[in-house]
Amino acid sequence: xxxxxxxxxxxxxxxxxxxxxxxxxxxxxxxxxxxxxxxxxxxxxxxxxxxxxxxxxxxxxxxxxxxxxxxxxxxxxxxxxxxxxxxxxxxxxxxxxxxxxxxxxxxxxxxxxxxxxxxxxxxxxxxxxxxxxxxxxxxxxxxxxxxxxxxxxxxxxxxxxxxxxxxxxxxxxxxxxxxxxxxxxxxxxxxxxxxxxxxxxxxxxxxxxxxxxxxxxxxx
Numbered sequence: 001x002x003x004x005x006x007x008x009x010x011x012x013x014x015x016x017x018x019x020x021x022x023x024x025x026x027x028x029x030x031x032x033x034x035x036x037x038x039x040x041x042x043x044x045x046x047x048x049x050x051x052x053x054x055x056x057x058x059x060x061x062x063x064x065x066x067x068x069x070x071x072x073x074x075x076x077x078x079x080x081x082x083x084x085x086x087x088x089x090x091x092x093x094x095x096x097x098x099x100x101x102x103x104x105x106x107x108x109x110x111x112x113x114x115x116x117x118x119x120x121x122x123x124x125x126x127x128x129x130x131x132x133x134x135x136x137x138x139x140x141x142x143x144x145x146x147x148x149x150x151x152x153x154x155x156x157x158x159x160x161x162x163x164x165x166x167x168x169x170x171x172x173x174x175x176x177x178x179x180x181x182x183x184x185x186x187x188x189x190x191x192x193x194x195x196x197x198x199x200x201x202x203x204x205x206x207x208x209x210x211x212x213x214x215x216x217x218x219x220x
């Protein structure tokens with residue numbers, strides 16, 4: 001039997017001890033492979049461009065080109081790498097910014113290595129990896145902003161699509177939504193593709209923000 005392909009990871013952090021320790025921890029996981037390391041943002045962009053890792057573990061605060069700028073450039077280039085931000089920041093505004101810039105996951109540096117391992121595997125599957133606490137805080141902060149042009153997007157959805165958008169805002173996964181609505185997971189996925197196309201949302205988190213923004217208007 002052919003062994004499954006390993007998740008190729010690049011690590012970007014300006015602290016050498018932490019960077020090297022992370023590489024040792026990650027390489028010890030049977031399904032991980034280190035594709036490259038970077039000590040700053042410029043090196044991180046170069047590693048992504050040359051090595052094409054599946055996942056980039058990215059520190060936010062580095063000299064020169066910081067993590068925010070790395071995310072901005074990767075988003076502009078439509079890079080295929082999934083980024084997990086590993087940060088010591090506890091700033092909600094930082095969290096909101098990394099979500100807006102396209103990060104697929106966020107893990108505080110105070111969390112256990114297992115939390116990082118889980119986040120890497122999650123984003124490698126194409127899913128988002130934010131803790132419930134972080135996700136809820138980001139949703140509240142983003143939906144509190146004035147976004148009338150985005151909230152109007154939900155009016156383009158069918159009744160079933162609006163139901164699914166609401167369940168996404170509640171944090172429900174494909175399987176849970178399918179059970180709730182007694183439809184197949186494939187049907188849920190097809191509806192979500194249509195929802196993303198109509199609303200312009202890039203992922204489930206952004207869709208949840210739009211859905212939450214819509215609720216006060218719907219009640220008005």
